[in-house]
Amino acid sequence: xxxxxxxxxxxxxxxxxxxxxxxxxxxxxxxxxxxxxxxxxxxxxxxxxxxxxxxxxxxxxxxxxxxxxxxxxxxxxxxxxxxxxxxxxxxxxxxxxxxxxxxxxxxxxxxxxxxxxxxxxxxxxxxxxxxxxxxxxxxxxxxxxxxxxxxxxxxxxxxxxxxxxxxxxxxxxxxxxxxxxxxxxxxxxxxxxxxxxxxxxxxxxxxxxxxxxxxxxxxxxxxxxxxxxxxxxxxxxxxxxxxxxxxxxxxxxxxxxxxxxxxxxxxxxxxxxxxxxxxxx
Amino acid sequence: xxxxxxxxxxxxxxxxxxxxxxxxxxxxxxxxxxxxxxxxxxxxxxxxxxxxxxxxxxxxxxxxxxxxxxxxxxxxxxxxxxxxxxxxxxxxxxxxxxxxxxxxxxxxxxxxxxxxxxxxxxxxxxxxxxxxxxxxxxxxxxxxxxxxxxxxxxxxxxxxxxxxxxxxxxxxxxxxxxxxxxxxxxxxxxxxxxxxxxxxxxxxxxxxxxxxxxxxxxxxxxxxxxxxxxxxxxxxxxxxxxxxxxxxxxxxxxxxxxxxxxxxxxxxxxxxxxxxxxxxxxxxxxxxxxxxxxxxxxxxxxxxxxxxxxxxxxxxxxxxxxxxxxxxxxxxxxxxxxxxxxxxxxxxxxxxxxxxxxxxxxxxxxxxxxxxxxxxxxxxxxxxxxxxxxxxxxxxxxxxxxxxxxxxxxxxxxxxxxxxxxxxxxxxxxxxxxxxxxxxxxxxxxxx
Ligand SMILES: Nc1ncnc2c1ncn2[C@@H]1O[C@H](COP(=O)(O)OP(=O)(O)O)[C@@H](O)[C@H]1O
Ligand SMILES: [Mg+2]
Numbered sequence: 001x002x003x004x005x006x007x008x009x010x011x012x013x014x015x016x017x018x019x020x021x022x023x024x025x026x027x028x029x030x031x032x033x034x035x036x037x038x039x040x041x042x043x044x045x046x047x048x049x050x051x052x053x054x055x056x057x058x059x060x061x062x063x064x065x066x067x068x069x070x071x072x073x074x075x076x077x078x079x080x081x082x083x084x085x086x087x088x089x090x091x092x093x094x095x096x097x098x099x100x101x102x103x104x105x106x107x108x109x110x111x112x113x114x115x116x117x118x119x120x121x122x123x124x125x126x127x128x129x130x131x132x133x134x135x136x137x138x139x140x141x142x143x144x145x146x147x148x149x150x151x152x153x154x155x156x157x158x159x160x161x162x163x164x165x166x167x168x169x170x171x172x173x174x175x176x177x178x179x180x181x182x183x184x185x186x187x188x189x190x191x192x193x194x195x196x197x198x199x200x201x202x203x204x205x206x207x208x209x210x211x212x213x214x215x216x217x218x219x220x221x222x223x224x225x226x227x228x229x230x231x232x233x234x235x236x237x238x239x240x241x242x243x244x245x246x247x248x249x250x251x252x253x254x255x256x257x258x259x260x261x262x263x264x265x266x267x268x269x270x271x272x273x274x275x276x277x278x279x280x281x
Numbered sequence: 282x283x284x285x286x287x288x289x290x291x292x293x294x295x296x297x298x299x300x301x302x303x304x305x306x307x308x309x310x311x312x313x314x315x316x317x318x319x320x321x322x323x324x325x326x327x328x329x330x331x332x333x334x335x336x337x338x339x340x341x342x343x344x345x346x347x348x349x350x351x352x353x354x355x356x357x358x359x360x361x362x363x364x365x366x367x368x369x370x371x372x373x374x375x376x377x378x379x380x381x382x383x384x385x386x387x388x389x390x391x392x393x394x395x396x397x398x399x400x401x402x403x404x405x406x407x408x409x410x411x412x413x414x415x416x417x418x419x420x421x422x423x424x425x426x427x428x429x430x431x432x433x434x435x436x437x438x439x440x441x442x443x444x445x446x447x448x449x450x451x452x453x454x455x456x457x458x459x460x461x462x463x464x465x466x467x468x469x470x471x472x473x474x475x476x477x478x479x480x481x482x483x484x485x486x487x488x489x490x491x492x493x494x495x496x497x498x499x500x501x502x503x504x505x506x507x508x509x510x511x512x513x514x515x516x517x518x519x520x521x522x523x524x525x526x527x528x529x530x531x532x533x534x535x536x537x538x539x540x541x542x543x544x545x546x547x548x549x550x551x552x553x554x555x556x557x558x559x560x561x562x563x564x565x566x567x568x569x570x571x572x573x574x575x576x577x578x579x580x581x582x583x584x585x586x587x588x589x590x591x592x593x594x595x596x597x598x599x600x601x602x603x604x605x606x607x608x609x610x611x612x613x614x615x616x617x618x619x620x621x622x623x624x625x626x627x628x629x630x631x632x633x634x635x636x637x638x639x640x641x642x643x644x645x646x647x648x649x650x651x652x653x654x655x656x657x658x659x660x661x662x663x664x665x666x667x668x669x670x671x672x673x674x675x676x677x678x679x680x681x682x683x684x685x686x687x688x689x690x691x692x693x694x695x696x697x698x699x700x701x702x703x704x705x706x707x708x709x710x711x712x713x714x715x716x717x718x719x720x721x722x723x724x725x726x727x728x729x
Contacts, residue, residue: 085612113615120613124606127629136624137614174726187610194614 020050021250024268025258029057029245033198033228034079034116039093041074041083048074051093052254054247056198061220061229063239063260066249067280072232075249076200079230080116081109097198114141117191121203123183125175125190130167133175133186134158137194153193160226161189162219181212185219192223199223201231205238217242236276240264248272313706320703323696327420328481330355331400335415335497340489351477358474362464363403366392369461387455391430398426399475411493412690418497420478422693427472431465486700494660495680495697496690502663504704506577506674510656511646513581513669514588518645519638521585522592523627526634529593530600531622550590555650557587562654575673577664580656587651588641595637599630632720639716643709649678659683677705 032055041049048071056062056079064072074083081102083089095102102112114137125133134157135150144150154171158164163185167178175186184204191199201220205213220229220242233239239246239260246263248256248271256269267273274280282290330351336342369388373381396402400416408414417423432449453465489499525546533539561583565571571579603626611621627634649657657679664672684691684698691698 080613082609082613085609110615110617113613118613120606120609122606124604124610126607126610126625137616140614140616140620140624190610190614 021253021255023053023254023257025256025263027054027254027257029055029060031058032056033058033097035094035096036079037094037096039075039078039091039095041071041078041092042090043086044088048252049078050252054254054257056228056230057245058228059224059226060245061224061231061243062245062247063243064230064232064247064249065234065236065239065275066255067275068234070249071252072249073202076202076230076232077118079198079200080113080118082113082118084109111141114194115196116198116200117194117196119184119187119191119199119201119204122207123180123187125178125183125186127174127176129172130175130178130186131171134190134193137190141194143194157189157193158186160192160223161185162215162222163189179212181208181215184208184212184216188216188219188223192227196227198228198230201229203232203234206234213238236264248275250275316699316702316706319696319699323700323703324483324486326481326483326696327478328483329416329418329420329423329476329478331416331476332418332481332483333479335418335492336485339411339492339497340485342485355475355477358471359399361471362395362399362467362475365461365464365467366402369456369459369464372460384456384459387452388461391452391456391461394426394430398423398430412496415497417476419696420476423472423476423478427468430468487704490663491660491697494688494690495684495694500677500680500697500701500704502661503675503677503680503701504708505663506657506661506676507646507678507705507708509577509664509666509669509674510580510584510652510676511642513577514584514645515638515642517582517585518589518592518641522589522638523596523634525589525593526596526600527622527627529597531618531626546590546593549586550594553650554587554648555653557583558651558654560586561651566655572671575654575656575658576671577656577669577674578671580652580673580676581669583651583655584645584648587648588645591641591644592637595640596630596634599633599637600626602633603629632723635723636716636720639712639719643712646712647678647705647709649682652676652679659687677701677708681705 034056036052036054036056039049039052040047052075064076066072077083078091078095079097079102083091091103097112097116100107126136128136131154134154135144138144138150138153144153155164155168158167163182166182167186175183178186184207188199188204205216208216217238220231223229231239231243243260245257246260247254248263248267248269250271256263256267256272258268263272264276267276330348333343333348334352337345337348373384373388376384392402396405396413396416398416401408401414417426431452433452433455435448435450437446437448451465453462456462456464483499486499487504488501490502491500492498529539529543533542561579565579565582566574566576571582607625607629608621611625612618616624656673657676658673659675659680661673661675664674681698681701684694684701688694
């Protein structure tokens with residue numbers, strides 16, 4: 001009896017926090033739009049992002065790839081402090097935007113989120129009219145004062161999002177009545193309407209069909225001339241098509257960053273190579 | 282399980298389901314049909330000349346000339362009756378007291394029934410109560426009164442092991458051989474000539490006040506009281522409930538305090554309404570003294586406390602059902618939490634919140650127990666909007682109970698009671714219907 005107890009001693013694994021792995025490639029760019037230094041993110045006790053350091057350049061599309069659960073969304077949501085809405089989420093490190101650390105207590109998230117807009121995985125237009133979907137945010141930020149201002153912003157945003165021709169005759173109809181691809185472009189137009197500088201996109205095409213996806217990809221290419229875009233995608237082809245730089249995440253670490261061409265043709269890290277050649281996903 | 286068994290199970294399940302739904306429908310019919318037909322009878326009935334006279338004299342309704350002419354018409358027959366009574370009375374005078382003793386008491390009884398039927402008779406004192414100033418206003422009441430006049434109701438107690446049996450003896454027999462004998466067949470033949478029944482549409486049942494404790498007149502005071510109480514309750518409970526629901530869903534942290542609040546709320550939802558009634562009396566009237574005694578205000582507050590948990594729950598559910606994506610979209614555009622709640626979450630939750638609100642409104646309108654001690658009076662005048670802080674009011678729910686159980690003439694004014702029940706049910710159903718329509722409209726606007 002005693003023997004049994006003694007022989008089956010439970011081996012306690014010591015779960016000491018593991019060190020973050022070093023990022024290889026070039027994290028720095030000349031005159032970056034956003035600068036992230038040693039960013040750590042925790043959900044309660046669990047660390048989801050480890051010591052990530054990366055620059056996001058002006059007018060570039062940065063794609064973030066990696067197996068699911070590696071923390072791409074988590075990292076992306078740090079960039080406009082959307083993680084604030086999650087109760088037990090804690091962010092450490094510096095994220096510099098326009099010379100300020102966005103997590104500084106003196107920073108107001110309201111203008112920050114107007115400057116760093118976001119597009120979600122599932123198109124989420126408000127249950128309001130197409131017009132209202134776009135005019136709503138400029139109104140609350142006081143960007144528009146008159147009806148004609150609002151009309152103008154609605155039109156330019158929809159034009160930029162490539163949706164104007166399709167919806168100009170039914171602006172008063174609900175945004176939720178559009179097709180999935182149109183809804184997603186409406187969401188992009190909605191983000192553009194408050195004149196952001198950075199647009200964050202979290203797998204914006206994963207709920208769309210190939211044609212709608214192609215339209216969004218074209219749109220991203222066009223938007224690049226005005227905005228900085230950070231896009232999370234699970235499709236490596238998409239990353240290759242739309243982005244200039246690619247960041248590869250793995251289990252909360254930023255493994256490799258570099259020019260998209262370089263990352264996909266001659267990855268420096270074994271994990272990156274395994275991932276892009278489809279050895280795991 | 283093999284295919285055969287599964288099919289049998291499916292079929293029997295369907296059968297049981299359909300049966301229970303049918304049973305419910307039948308039960309509903311059994312309840313609704315009599316209420317409906319009885320209630321309609323309060324508005325749509327054969328009215329006698331007495332009804333028209335009353336309407337003219339008390340409410341100023343109707344054409345004076347027409348009524349005057351009809352009164353003259355019916356008086357031709359009534360006067361003949363009065364002449365018979367006069368003849369009999371002189372006959373009585375000429376009898377010896379011993380002879381007339383029994384006849385007199387019988388005659389007194391017959392006269393009483395007759396005055397109930399026709400209104401005050403010649404030689405009667407001017408009645409003080411309004412109910413004695415007019416005869417029967419409804420034809421079926423007149424027929425009943427005629428039956429009472431023609432027959433004396435007797436009870437047969439001969440078999441002590443059985444319930445007593447009712448039987449009727451013609452009243453004429455008591456007056457055999459007197460001059461009054463001709464009076465009974467005359468009455469039977471000429472009732473319609475004396476009462477002049479006409480198909481009547483009495484809309485005033487809804488819009489007029491009651492006269493002499495619902496013996497005559499309508500139920501407007503009750504309808505208005507119900508409206509004041511229910512709307513008053515909503516004025517307090519709806520904003521409070523919605524704000525509480527916002528707190529629970531958007532602000533409350535999961536800790537001991539909020540879980541106590543939550544379970545308190547669930548418990549309150551299950552407390553019997555009479556407890557709320559007593560609480561309202563003890564708290565609002567005796568402790569806080571919102572009014573000297575019963576008042577619409579105290580009743581509304583009590584009802585508000587009663588429906589608050591339901592409103593909180595319905596609103597909470599509606600808010601929780603709003604997709605998180607709306608909230609995320611709003612936050613990502615730089616909206617503050619409060620603005621997100623007001624401009625995105627609440628509008629999306631509105632159909633559910635309104636449904637909860639209107640169903641609670643219906644409940645507030647229908648409950649009796651909470652207002653017994655706090656707001657309701659059985660007979661009362663229609664109150665003005667300024668009186669709600671100090672005066673009690675009649676209300677449908679309470680007066681239905683009162684008419685059914687305590688009214689001295691309950692049997693004669695069944696139609697009023699049915700009318701009240703129908704009015705109450707209609708109000709509640711209308712409220713629910715409008716909730717459904719409103720909900721459909723708003724969801725359609727949201728979805729497109
Ligand atoms: N709200 C949350 N609470 C707790 N853990 C979370 C939450 N969101 C994400 N995580 C965890 O953080 C890790 C990274 O998630 P996420 O950023 O969504 O990954 P990705 O977008 O790359 O698939 C995952 O292990 C996930 O389980
Ligand atoms: Mg993700």
